[in-house]
Amino acid sequence: MPVVTLYRRLQGRLRGRLPAVEPTPKTALIRADASPLQAQRETLDVVCALLAEAAVPYFCVRPLPDRPPVVAVPEEDRDRALAALAAGVHPLFAARQPYGRPGARAQADAGRMRPVRRAAPLLGDARVVRLAMYFASPSRTLTLGPESGLDLEFWAREGDDLVGPRPNPACDRVPAGGPVAEGGEELFLPLACPARRARAYRTRPEFLRRLLDDIDFPIDAVYTWVDGADPAWRARRDQAQREEARRVGGPLSEMATTEARFTSRDELRYSLRSLLMYAPWINRIWIVTDGQTPPWLDTTHPMVSVVDHKEIFTDPSVLPVFNSHAIETQLHHIEGLSEHFLYFNDDFFLGRPLAPRTFFEGNGITRFFPSTVHVPFGLPETEESPVHAAGMNNRRILEDLSGRTITQKLKHVPYALRRSLMYEIEERFAAEFQATARSRFRTSRDISVVSSLAHYYGYLSGRAVPGQVDYTYVDLSLPKTPARLRRMLARRRHDVFCLNDTSPTDDEQDALLARFLEAYFPTPAPFER
Structure with a gap:
């Protein structure tokens, strides 16, 4: 058996200081x-x-x-x-x-x-x-x-x-x-x-014996992914952007069209590695794309399937769309998707082992994870952020339904969902679903279904409960990010983390991200070529 001697530096906090401890030799297989x-x-x-x-x-x-x-x-x-x-x-x-x-x-x-x-x-x-x-x-x-x-x-x-x-x-x-x-x-x-x-x-x-709280139902994972460097995809997007600008009589929101929203740095590969490493109980994985397939993905593997937008949109005539809010209104239409599933963006990563009960109860109830960030009050039409505007629209829907007001966004972590509940709210709020599905780029009229509305609706109807998860958000463009990534790699203490950018990154920052992801998630998934 091949072995190697490893040296792990043991560190611990003591009254706010981080004392150095001599490396301890470990022999590992x-x-x-x-x-x-x-x-x-x-x-x-x-x-x-x-x-x-x-x-x-x-x-x-x-x-x-x-x-x-x-x-x-x-x-x-x-x-x-x-x-x-x-x-x-x-x-x-x-x-x-x-x-x-x-x-x-x-x-x-x-x-x-x-x-x-x-x-x-x-x-x-x-x-x-x-x-x-x-x-x-x-x-x-x-x-x-x-x-x-x-x-x-x-x-x-x-x-x-x-x-x-x-x-x-x-x-x-x-x-x-x-x-x-x-x-x-x-x-x-x-x-x-x-x-x-x-x-x-x-x-x-x-x-x-099958116990009361056993989670023995299948749980799938759904990803949405885009490669913004693909020339054919860029041509479709640019054409749609010109048509939309002519229709509305002016330029679209910069926050809806920024390049950072569509940039791929191979995060999907490592997010999938994190899923297989720390949640190997996942049953099947579905990757929703606009006619694209990652070149490293073995699409013949039985665990993973690539789903084109044309396969899930009830009205394919609205395609192509470049609005994640629109795509997310259609995810439950995936043929073969399990009743219980987790939804991931490709910048979500699991940081340590998580059991299914992190996201679901044994009776199928889902867990959601409220953030400390508030949904601002005001009118969505005057809100610059399409994300905040969607939260305001969700709030209006739920106020009309229940008389209760939502004030908190949800953490940017995997979202636990039930397919039957998605169909239910699609039928109940058909006009809002259809309007968002037709919205090629994010607008102030969108609703955000999988990242907010479904969870609060589930809570109000007794099918979702708040949960706890250790989470952190990393902005790749900040100067302190390299030191922060080093600490995260050494400690591996977060359940989930998100690596995102609020502005374009340079080659050095992209290389730093690549080294971090390869070091944190070195074990290839079985469906990588």
Whole structure:
């Protein structure tokens, strides 16, 4: 197995200062497909195989949200289990005691990963042990360790039962001599996709039940994308812009036609990588374009489809359109799109692993993420920003419907949507939908459906609730951006981030963005050529 020694600088905040800590050597396995799911799956496979080979009884336990996979062993077999792990794994396999009441030596070691052979004497009577292997991408810019490992639990015998050391979603005890069963990996690996079950694991029947809040329905992802450098597309846009300017008797809004709105810096490739790396539970991906296809995209891959505007617009005679508000009114018309889906702009990126429950409840209710930025009061006709004007129009619609006023925009993050709700509001507000769909460029008369109206309408009708997500917005044209990107790469602490530009960028800024994205998301998607 190829290995490389990595040096990770450990940093932490202390009273506002960022103290320097000596680099800690880490030895990692190089994986071309390095990702949190790959690391969890490979570690789980190794642990299960070693325990089975040593005839140590074990079963997989369904983990709580945002917890790693869990393997349970009877407490009476604790020493045999640790011996099997210590004897059967290479030095990359490490353990630590994240829970319990460690002794004096173990206390000093708490939080540190050690090879199983050296860690075992320090574990004391801990009933939960974190096990991990270290992995890295070939670029060495992505490393995975304890955060992508698993927890080994020791279940105590009480009479004829085994009792768990901490809560889990299903049950706290099972019969000691009860039957074993096999369950799909999606039950034990929270990032796995139910539709692409790769393997099954030994468990107990109690953990096979379909729970009240299980999200086992398919969730698709929809992107809108344009390559503003395409000569054929530019010719269509320029012609449409001239025709529209003649129709309205003057130039169009600069904010509706700025080049920055249509510039592609290969963000789509890396946004898709972020999706596959940190939300691999996504079922299918749909890329909506105006007769364009990214040259690096393998369109024969079953997971991804390119959808032309002509396929989704109910009135194709309005095409071509260059208004994202118009395109977004038609997304639910994609043939084959799942009921539940996430909508992405190509400048959205997932920054760390996110479970489906970030965006949906088990009963199908969607989550939306209000911003602290307000929708201004006033008249949309006098508003320079088409985005603000659309928010004002959404507010008028919902005030007429419910008597309630919306004041907040939503964060620029993936939008959780339901296809049936989109059809419902399209029918209910048909005139507004049709007017926006016919609007070739953004105007003050638009509504913004997927980034505002659908979510507030869903909330008012009991089908959407506010959620929480750690988010940041980066303006690529600002002087402080290079330092900010370096911090983001080092810490990887945001759930979602948006990389956008409010003014044109230069070659140096574009090169900086390319280096950052390749370093943050080095693992290619399976549908890249």
